Amino acid sequence: MYPAFFLYVLLFFLPTVVSLFFSLTRWSLQDWQFVGLDNFVMYFQEAELRIGFRNTIIYAVLTSALKVIIGLYLANFLTSKLRSKDWLRSVVFFPTLVSTIGVGYTFGVLLDPFEGPVNKGIRAVAANIGLVTDGPGWLTDANLLPLLSIAFVDVWKGVGFATLIYIAGMASIGREYYEASAVDGASARRQFWSITVPLVRPAMFSVIILSFIGGLRSFDLIWAMTNGGPGFISDVIASINYKQYQAGFYGLATAGNVILFIFVTALVIPLSRFLNKREVAA
Amino acid sequence: MNLLSRKQKPKVKYRSIWVEIGAILVTSIVFIFPFLFILFTAGKDAKSAFKLEFSIPEKWYLWENLLTVIQADKYLIVRATYNTLVLTIFSVTLLVLISGMTGYVIQRKTNRVTSTASFMVLTALIIPPAIVPTIWVLQQIGLYKTMTGMVLIEVAYGMAFAILIFRNFVATIPRELDEAAIIDGCTGWALYFRIIFPLLKPVTLTIIIIATVSIFNDFVNPLYFLPGEKNATLQQTLYNFQGRYSTQWHLLFADILYITIFPLVAFIFFNKKIIAGMTAGSVKG
Numbered sequence: 182m183y184p185a186f187f188l189y190v191l192l193f194f195l196p197t198v199v200s201l202f203f204s205l206t207r208w209s210l211q212d213w214q215f216v217g218l219d220n221f222v223m224y225f226q227e228a229e230l231r232i233g234f235r236n237t238i239i240y241a242v243l244t245s246a247l248k249v250i251i252g253l254y255l256a257n258f259l260t261s262k263l264r265s266k267d268w269l270r271s272v273v274f275f276p277t278l279v280s281t282i283g284v285g286y287t288f289g290v291l292l293d294p295f296e297g298p299v300n301k302g303i304r305a306v307a308a309n310i311g312l313v314t315d316g317p318g319w320l321t322d323a324n325l326l327p328l329l330s331i332a333f334v335d336v337w338k339g340v341g342f343a344t345l346i347y348i349a350g351m352a353s354i355g356r357e358y359y360e361a362s363a364v365d366g367a368s369a370r371r372q373f374w375s376i377t378v379p380l381v382r383p384a385m386f387s388v389i390i391l392s393f394i395g396g397l398r399s400f401d402l403i404w405a406m407t408n409g410g411p412g413f414i415s416d417v418i419a420s421i422n423y424k425q426y427q428a429g430f431y432g433l434a435t436a437g438n439v440i441l442f443i444f445v446t447a448l449v450i451p452l453s454r455f456l457n458k459r460e461v462a463a
Numbered sequence: 464m465n466l467l468s469r470k471q472k473p474k475v476k477y478r479s480i481w482v483e484i485g486a487i488l489v490t491s492i493v494f495i496f497p498f499l500f501i502l503f504t505a506g507k508d509a510k511s512a513f514k515l516e517f518s519i520p521e522k523w524y525l526w527e528n529l530l531t532v533i534q535a536d537k538y539l540i541v542r543a544t545y546n547t548l549v550l551t552i553f554s555v556t557l558l559v560l561i562s563g564m565t566g567y568v569i570q571r572k573t574n575r576v577t578s579t580a581s582f583m584v585l586t587a588l589i590i591p592p593a594i595v596p597t598i599w600v601l602q603q604i605g606l607y608k609t610m611t612g613m614v615l616i617e618v619a620y621g622m623a624f625a626i627l628i629f630r631n632f633v634a635t636i637p638r639e640l641d642e643a644a645i646i647d648g649c650t651g652w653a654l655y656f657r658i659i660f661p662l663l664k665p666v667t668l669t670i671i672i673i674a675t676v677s678i679f680n681d682f683v684n685p686l687y688f689l690p691g692e693k694n695a696t697l698q699q700t701l702y703n704f705q706g707r708y709s710t711q712w713h714l715l716f717a718d719i720l721y722i723t724i725f726p727l728v729a730f731i732f733f734n735k736k737i738i739a740g741m742t743a744g745s746v747k748g
Contacts, residue, residue: 185565185622186580193587198598210594258486262477265487268511269736272494276735278726280680282698287497290712296515298500301557337493372620377565397592402683405702419591422540426595426687436593443589449589456507 197442204436213432229413230421236328236443237417240403241396243329247265247336248392250344256381257373260351270348274341281338285405288334292319327415331406335396343388350384351377386456393452397445418444424437428449442454501723505529505716512713528717535704540721543700547679549610550696554617555674558666562622563627564628567659567710571641584630587623594687601688613689625670632666635658645742668740679725697722 195429197329206213224230259270276284291297307314319330358376359366367375402420403409409416409424416424425434477483496517504512506525533540569577569584597616598607606612606732636659644650644658660667682698689696695703704718 185561185626187581188561188615188619188622189587191600192597192616193592193605196593196596197590199596201600203596246545250644263483263486264477264481267734269486269490269506270491270738271730274738275726275730276494278676278730280682280698280701280719280722280726282682282701284497284720286701286715287501290515291497293515298515298517301516359748371557375556389697394589399683404682405705422594423683428570431595433592438591440704442593445591446589 187361191381197285200435202437203432208432208435209429216432220433221440223330223417223433224436224440229416232413233416233418233421234444236415236421237397239325240332240335240417241393241448243332244335244339244396245389245392247332247352248340248343249388251340253378254380255340255344255434256347256351257377258341261306270344273344277341279338281401282405284334284338285402288330288337289406294318294321294332316329316397321411323411323414325414326463327407327411329368331403331415335402338402339392339395343392344392346384346388347381350381354380364417379407382459390453394445394449397448398441473696498723499670503721504574504712505720507713509713510715513710515712520708524713525717525720528713529721532704532714532717532721538642539692539695540697540700540718543695544695546610547697551675551687552615553610553680554621554678555671557614558618558625558674559666559670560622561618562625562670563629563660563667565622567624567633567655570630570633571638572717581630582712584623584626587738588627592620598688604689608689608691608694610689610694613685616684617681620684623675628666628670629663636662638712651699657691665740668736672737674738676726 203213204213206220207216208214208418223462255273259266259273263269287344291299294300294316297319299319303316304314307316318329354377358380359372362376398419400417400423401419403415403420405422407415413421418437422434422437422441425431425437446453465566500517502525503517503519505528506517506520508520508521508522508524511520565580567579570726601607601612601616640658640662643652649657680698681696682702685694685696685699686702701718701722705715
């Protein structure tokens with residue numbers, strides 16, 4: 182236990198505390214100059230950085246919501262009587278194991294607005310029914326579309342993990358509930374809503390919390406697919422912080438980190454309180 | 464007797480065959496199509512790969528492309544493979560040892576130290592790590608840009624989740640077992656390694672899989688904490704590769720294919736174990 186304690190203090194607790202101080206400075210890692218709240222003021226003044234806030238929320242809510250819902254349906258389907266159960270489970274789960282960067286580049290190419298196979302397909306289909314279209318600019322559009330495309334890829338890659346957590350949860354539901362309700366004449370749909378959904382709740386909460394935290398903090402997929410672009414359209418707080426760090430604005434990057442810290446804590450703690458209460462009530 | 468045996472073999476009622484064929488088709492298109500695209504593009508020559516078509520290569524250049532990628536930058540990718548494997552193996556081993564013990568102690572003893580520790584686990588799970596100050600701390604102790612420092616970082620960041628899962632699993636092991644072992648004179652380290660650790664096997668497998676996947680595929684942390692060409696990990700080389708070969712798709716995809724081979728081989732051999740292991744520990748996670 183002591184090594185864990187030591188690592189935690191050295192590499193997690195200490196930096197977090199130190200970050201509160203250095204976020205108030207102009208900092209070059211060697212020396213620092215106290216600038217008060219300037220970093221935070223600067224952070225909030227720039228319009229691009231405010232986009233980051235909006236995007237972080239959209240990305241986290243969208244990816245976790247889709248994983249929660251699609252994962253639940255997939256798990257329900259994959260626990261039913263299937264001949265090809267093993268194959269289907271493997272196929273759905275495999276993307277979870279693969280490099281995020283690799284997946285990002287692959288979809289970056291697939292969704293390329295001009296040369297990408299997806300838009301080529303769309304154009305071909307459109308031409309068949311007499312429409313002329315370029316197809317959507319999945320990753321180059323000037324509005325929300327790039328962020329949504331990335332969120333979709335995130336779900337593609339991560340839904341297998343959510344499904345597996347659900348399957349584990351469903352495995353612990355007693356068969357007798359289903360048998361008893363079948364005797365009472367409940368349909369499959371009714372069984373799903375009245376037995377599976379309520380009893381799989383602990384697994385559902387794990388999926389919600391894990392994917393929500395992941396969605397708020399991660400930026401590697403965004404980095405691989407658009408670098409936050411075009412412009413700052415698909416930037417999230419974490420990718421902005423990396424850009425500041427890359428540019429050598431260590432004080433500013435640290436302030437961004439503190440903001441992300443407050444942001445995540447302010448969203449996740451009430452959420453997990455709420456979910457825990459529901460769990461006790463259920 | 465007769466009744467029992469009939470009861471144990473209920474007639475399995477499968478779903479309609481059409482539903483299954485539909486499911487196989489849909490999942491294949493959604494989940495396998497992108498991987499086939501990687502394979503096909505990695506197998507083409509420069510000219511036909513440039514067209515970015517989803518088609519089987521007329522002539523396969525897979526081996527040549529892989530060789531080109533491996534030889535690029537004086538075999539940098541070999542160095543990167545070595546780095547990634549070292550990082551993954553050491554981090555995962557240390558992570559399992561440390562967080563298993565910590566999870567055990569936190570679950571078994573209740574005093575002020577352990578309740579503080581439980582609180583710490585929760586904070587570490589939620590709070591995003593402060594990156595630049597961590598670099599500063601690593602610099603002060605001379606571990607910045609070193610493999611040792613990187614291993615410690617991965618362990619520190621992976622710990623919270625692992626401890627949580629170990630702790631939940633230890634809760635299902637009866638306390639009487641500890642007590643019986645203590646009466647027989649088995650205490651401290653021996654108690655943990657002889658009695659408890661073997662019982663943690665299913666959940667240890669879960670942690671090993673999750674940690675291996677996340678550390679092997681980790682891009683962001685080595686980006687911050689382990690810069691420098693000789694320290695490059697596989698994910699880093701792929702990232703740099705993309706900058707340089709942004710239009711030589713056959714090489715870029717050969718690199719992606721190379722990186723995907725590791726999880727693919729692991730998955731083919733340990734498929735059942737991975738899925739079973741993932742489900743064992745994550746119920747209460």
